[in-house]
Amino acid sequence: MFSIYCPYCEEHREEEEFHAKGQAHIARPRDPESCSDKEWGEYLYFRDNPRGLHHELWVHAAGCRKFFNITRDTQNYEIKETYKIEAEPRITATQAQ
Amino acid sequence: MEKYSGFGLLKHALSYHENWQRAWRNPTPKKKYDVVIVGGGGHGLATAYYLAKEHHITNIAVVEKGYLGGGNTARNTTIVRSNYLWDESSHLYEHAMKLWEGLSQDLNYNVMFSQRGVLNLGHTLQDMRDIQRRVSANRLNGIDSEVLDTQQVADIVPIMDCSPNTRYPVLGASWQPRAGVARHDAVAWGYARAADQLGVDLIQQCEVVDILTEDGAAVGVETRQHGTIKADRIGCVVAGNSSVLAKMAGFNLPLESHPLQALVSEPIKPILDTVVMSNHVHGYVSQSDKGDLVIGAGIDGYNGYGQRGSYGTIEHTIQAIVELFPIFSRVRMNRQWGGIVDTCPDACPIISDTPVENLFFNCGWGTGGFKATPGSGHVFAATLAKGEAHELARPFSMFRFHDGALIDEHGAAGVAH
Numbered sequence: 052m053f054s055i056y057c058p059y060c061e062e063h064r065e066e067e068e069f070h071a072k073g074q075a076h077i078a079r080p081r082d083p084e085s086c087s088d089k090e091w092g093e094y095l096y097f098r099d100n101p102r103g104l105h106h107e108l109w110v111h112a113a114g115c116r117k118f119f120n121i122t123r124d125t126q127n128y129e130i131k132e133t134y135k136i137e138a139e140p141r142i143t144a145t146q147a148q
Numbered sequence: 149m150e151k152y153s154g155f156g157l158l159k160h161a162l163s164y165h166e167n168w169q170r171a172w173r174n175p176t177p178k179k180k181y182d183v184v185i186v187g188g189g190g191h192g193l194a195t196a197y198y199l200a201k202e203h204h205i206t207n208i209a210v211v212e213k214g215y216l217g218g219g220n221t222a223r224n225t226t227i228v229r230s231n232y233l234w235d236e237s238s239h240l241y242e243h244a245m246k247l248w249e250g251l252s253q254d255l256n257y258n259v260m261f262s263q264r265g266v267l268n269l270g271h272t273l274q275d276m277r278d279i280q281r282r283v284s285a286n287r288l289n290g291i292d293s294e295v296l297d298t299q300q301v302a303d304i305v306p307i308m309d310c311s312p313n314t315r316y317p318v319l320g321a322s323w324q325p326r327a328g329v330a331r332h333d334a335v336a337w338g339y340a341r342a343a344d345q346l347g348v349d350l351i352q353q354c355e356v357v358d359i360l361t362e363d364g365a366a367v368g369v370e371t372r373q374h375g376t377i378k379a380d381r382i383g384c385v386v387a388g389n390s391s392v393l394a395k396m397a398g399f400n401l402p403l404e405s406h407p408l409q410a411l412v413s414e415p416i417k418p419i420l421d422t423v424v425m426s427n428h429v430h431g432y433v434s435q436s437d438k439g440d441l442v443i444g445a446g447i448d449g450y451n452g453y454g455q456r457g458s459y460g461t462i463e464h465t466i467q468a469i470v471e472l473f474p475i476f477s478r479v480r481m482n483r484q485w486g487g488i489v490d491t492c493p494d495a496c497p498i499i500s501d502t503p504v505e506n507l508f509f510n511c512g513w514g515t516g517g518f519k520a521t522p523g524s525g526h527v528f529a530a531t532l533a534k535g536e537a538h539e540l541a542r543p544f545s546m547f548r549f550h551d552g553a554l555i556d557e558h559g560a561a562g563v564a565h
């Protein structure tokens with residue numbers, strides 16, 4: 052069970068209040084109409100899914116209902132940081148190496 | 149290799165069962181193979197077996213980082229059924245079902261396939277409409293499938309609370325009599341033994357750390373323990389680790405790896421002689437031949453490679469099970485564990501060529517691939533042998549996520565199983 056710090060509520064809360072929403076920082080193509088099928092498919096469905104550091108989108112569903120990001124290790128599940136939706140992660144895989 | 153039989157059992161009893169042959173060899177890898185299969189789970193081992201048996205390619209290695217069948221194959225709740233909605237998937241799963249029906253004989257290994265029937269419960273009007281639709285589709289595809297009402301369900305499972313007073317009353321179910329369960333370990337061991345007998349090298353404790361390519365084509369694998377192993381063709385069958393292997397070859401897959409948990413109770417006397425699944429309250433349960441209740445939970449929402457999930461997920465499942473089976477409320481749970489499942493956006497597998505020539509992937513089985521083990525191995529073997537997709541595998545190309553030809557099985561696969 053995770054204890055997650057919500058950057059908006061500024062409090063640690065139980066995992067049960069949150070929902071994981073997958074990979075973070077996926078930019079919607081600026082002009083979807085000009086995407087090839089491949090580009091659009093990759094945007095919709097293809098994911099990094101790393102074994103290790105992962106930047107992911109979460110929502111505080113039973114709390115403030117805001118979306119925010121978590122950097123988490125997918126092997127030992129350690130939460131490295133949580134940050135607001137518009138922010139960039141401070142901890143990245145290239146750094147860690 | 150010695151053939152298993154009743155007579156053999158008697159003969160070995162005379163020497164106190166101390167002289168059984170080893171079920172497979174433990175070879176050191178050769179420098180080069182025709183085909184290298186990465187991943188020694190049920191699907192990888194089945195692939196190797198059918199390659200050797202039906203396509204007469206025997207210069208094969210199965211490379212496994214842990215021990216054979218130690219991944220999801222050993223961690224699943226062993227439900228086998230074929231009542232999927234769409235033609236593409238029901239053909240594939242039914243192909244597997246037909247192979248299951250003769251598997252113990254074919255492998256000369258008792259996989260304890262028990263066709264005790266599977267119930268998929270409906271708790272709402274919409275559930276029942278979906279069940280009607282799926283059962284009708286199944287029947288058109290020649291798959292045994294029936295719609296049952298509440299009373300018929302109660303007749304099959306008298307210990308289930310089918311009264312109208314529950315929070316989610318049982319309104320009926322779909323019923324596949326030929327469905328059931330099998331012994332997961334035996335499936336891996338049976339395929340391993342039979343493949344070894346045909347000359348396949350099973351190499352355990354050998355982790356692939358890189359996929360070697362030349363001019364856009366795969367030429368071998370780099371392993372942690374045994375260095376380079378060359379291959380003409382490579383088939384990756386590594387379930388939850390598929391994205392990791394794909395990254396080694398330089399591309400992404402439309403997959404996410406999630407923990408999926410299960411738990412078993414202490415052994416109790418026979419009380420449940422079929423399999424009960426419910427999408428709506430999200431739980432599924434059967435009783436193993438040892439007597440323990442085998443209960444499967446849902447996936448955890450986050451990505452994870454840790455082979456464990458959160459406690460809350462199990463708690464939700466147990467709530468659903470106890471609501472359906474008040475009689476189980478004081479049964480004690482014995483063990484609990486997790487596997488890493490590779491979920492695909494349309495809840496269907498990927499059996500496919502890839503952007504890298506001579507490199508093929510069989511993955512994306514997510515929460516429900518055990519039931520497909522024989523069929524998956526069979527069609528993937530044909531795909532590897534010919535270098536192009538087997539007819540039944542063709543709709544399951546990874547490139548369907550580029551052209552949009554998805555096969556949405558979320559309804560039939562809705563509960564992790």
Ligand SMILES: Cc1cc2nc3c(=O)[nH]c(=O)nc-3n(C[C@H](O)[C@H](O)[C@H](O)COP(=O)(O)OP(=O)(O)OC[C@H]3O[C@@H](n4cnc5c(N)ncnc54)[C@H](O)[C@@H]3O)c2cc1C
Nearest residue numbers: 187189191213219220221224225227356487517518519565
């Ligand atoms: C809790 C749970 C319950 C389930 N219940 C059901 C069910 O009731 N019915 C059903 O049909 N399905 C069920 N499933 C799904 C089913 O278990 C899987 O779809 C199926 O077993 C996958 O088989 P596999 O051989 O592809 O994978 P695995 O058995 O996971 O084999 C993959 C192998 O690849 C190896 N590997 C990974 N990386 C490397 C590497 N780099 N180098 C070498 N080897 C590597 C792993 O060690 C592993 O042994 C369940 C899964 C779980 C976790």
Ligand SMILES: [Zn+2]
Nearest residue numbers: 057060111115
């Ligand atoms: Zn909050």
